[in-house]
Amino acid sequence: MNSTEVAIKFSLGLEQLSFDIDGQHFQVDKGLSFIQSNSMRHGVLDVLAIELMIYVIEEILESVPIPYAQAKRAISADALFQQVLTLFFPNQHSIDRVQFESGFNAFIERREYYVCKVAEQGVFSLVYFVFLREMMHHWNVIDIKYESLETAQLH
Numbered sequence: 001m002n003s004t005e006v007a008i009k010f011s012l013g014l015e016q017l018s019f020d021i022d023g024q025h026f027q028v029d030k031g032l033s034f035i036q037s038n039s040m041r042h043g044v045l046d047v048l049a050i051e052l053m054i055y056v057i058e059e060i061l062e063s064v065p066i067p068y069a070q071a072k073r074a075i076s077a078d079a080l081f082q083q084v085l086t087l088f089f090p091n092q093h094s095i096d097r098v099q100f101e102s103g104f105n106a107f108i109e110r111r112e113y114y115v116c117k118v119a120e121q122g123v124f125s126l127v128y129f130v131f132l133r134e135m136m137h138h139w140n141v142i143d144i145k146y147e148s149l150e151t152a153q154l155h
Helices: 032-037 047-062 079-088 097-109 111-117 124-139 149-154
Strands: 006-012 017-021 024-028 072-076 094-096 141-146
Touching: 006 124, 032 047, 032 124, 047 124, 079 097, 079 124, 079 141, 094 097, 097 111, 097 124, 097 141, 124 141
Parallel strands: 006 072, 072 141
Antiparallel strands: 006 017, 017 024, 094 141
């Protein structure tokens, strides 16, 4: 990482979201459950639900005072992030903006396929995926890396 880039450590939970950037900690008491319940009507992840989800996520992101100008790299040890990587980006531990946008477009085009793929564990990994995409857009995140808890504890 060069001196003009900033690192964001984040965790997106069902009940709260947390972000650490430049020694500052931000916590939002609206998690993935809040996003899902405010966007998916009757538990259906359709096109309207995705549009509503993006709107809810944008509102949350705008509530956290993170400036856009500087490029940022993000890192997380969330299990849901690992599920997203396995589902959309097999055998990768990080994704850049171009890869992410390609994965998001595939998700939109084949939404029913992905909903069926995650049916057992619920749609939270898909809500997580949409949140990551919006975070990249709104906070100028150039890539996101998965770091296992074991690796994170060594740093």
